[in-house]
Amino acid sequence: MSIMTELAARDRVFNFLTPTDSPVDVRHGPILYLEDVNVSFDGFRAINNLNLTIDDGELRCIIGPNGAGKTTMMDIITGKTAPDTGSVWFGSRHNLLTMSEPDIASLGIGRKFQKPTVFEALTVFENLELAMAADKRVFPTLTAQMKPKHRERIEEVLETINLQDLRDRPAGILSHGQKQWLEIGMLLMQKPRLLLVDEPVAGMTEQEMERTAELLTSLAGKQSVVVVEHDMGFVRSIARKVTVLHQGSVLAEGSMDQVSNDPEVIKVYLGEEA
Numbered sequence: 001m002s003i004m005t006e007l008a009a010r011d012r013v014f015n016f017l018t019p020t021d022s023p024v025d026v027r028h029g030p031i032l033y034l035e036d037v038n039v040s041f042d043g044f045r046a047i048n049n050l051n052l053t054i055d056d057g058e059l060r061c062i063i064g065p066n067g068a069g070k071t072t073m074m075d076i077i078t079g080k081t082a083p084d085t086g087s088v089w090f091g092s093r094h095n096l097l098t099m100s101e102p103d104i105a106s107l108g109i110g111r112k113f114q115k116p117t118v119f120e121a122l123t124v125f126e127n128l129e130l131a132m133a134a135d136k137r138v139f140p141t142l143t144a145q146m147k148p149k150h151r152e153r154i155e156e157v158l159e160t161i162n163l164q165d166l167r168d169r170p171a172g173i174l175s176h177g178q179k180q181w182l183e184i185g186m187l188l189m190q191k192p193r194l195l196l197v198d199e200p201v202a203g204m205t206e207q208e209m210e211r212t213a214e215l216l217t218s219l220a221g222k223q224s225v226v227v228v229e230h231d232m233g234f235v236r237s238i239a240r241k242v243t244v245l246h247q248g249s250v251l252a253e254g255s256m257d258q259v260s261n262d263p264e265v266i267k268v269y270l271g272e273e274a
């Protein structure tokens, strides 16, 4: 695939990278609020009276069996799927159900899909630079001299994702885990308010999982982070509050200890893993 073709695809993934002039208002409540959300696909209720609240700066883990509705929930938040009924608010000002997918993204909701999609031929630094310039208005100036504040931002993100030593290496030589961190870094370039992260540690080594746990916990506070993950060891290592989805609804919510001792959760999901 040519760089330009990849760029076009990248633009779809990172289309939130347009600065917003309409800040999110969390003074009186949560950053994300879903109430009584329902979605059916051909008569099958994939999301069933779902209620979910994420506080500003929170790190929330979402777990649940296959088909519980986790991906569909993320699709609703990002505007990819329109619910049949319910409310979805980003802060108290933005009704996400009235907004398009690119507009929701431009508010600062970044989504990390399971598979990393970095530009393998470009260096780590250039990938971050490109993420900053993904805004079509900035892209033509990409070869112009970078402003110090942009360079500083890249340095900051390189440090956060711990890839300073590999900054000038092509992304293609990175390990799977390092590519995942780079992609998280690319999302961070525009300081999103909410990051949705889908199965970040699938395919990672133990050591990479530990580093990912450090990275995600370090991001919380600065931004809100919602992590969907099946690896219970990993969830336990980062979890503050855990939400268990089952058949499109919240089955249980609380600390990892609370949910993993809940008989219903054990029955439908954790089983012998608990």
Ligand SMILES: Nc1ncnc2c1ncn2[C@@H]1O[C@H](COP(=O)(O)OP(=O)(O)OP(=O)(O)O)[C@@H](O)[C@H]1O
Residues within 6 Å of the ligand: 041, 042, 046, 064, 065, 066, 067, 068, 069, 070, 071, 072, 073
């Ligand atoms: N576009 C669609 N058309 C029809 N059915 C769908 C569609 N998207 C999702 N579903 C169904 O809705 C249910 C919820 O799926 P979803 O992918 O949200 O679950 P999940 O919790 O993310 O599962 P997994 O852990 O396997 O990724 C599943 O039964 C799925 O088959």
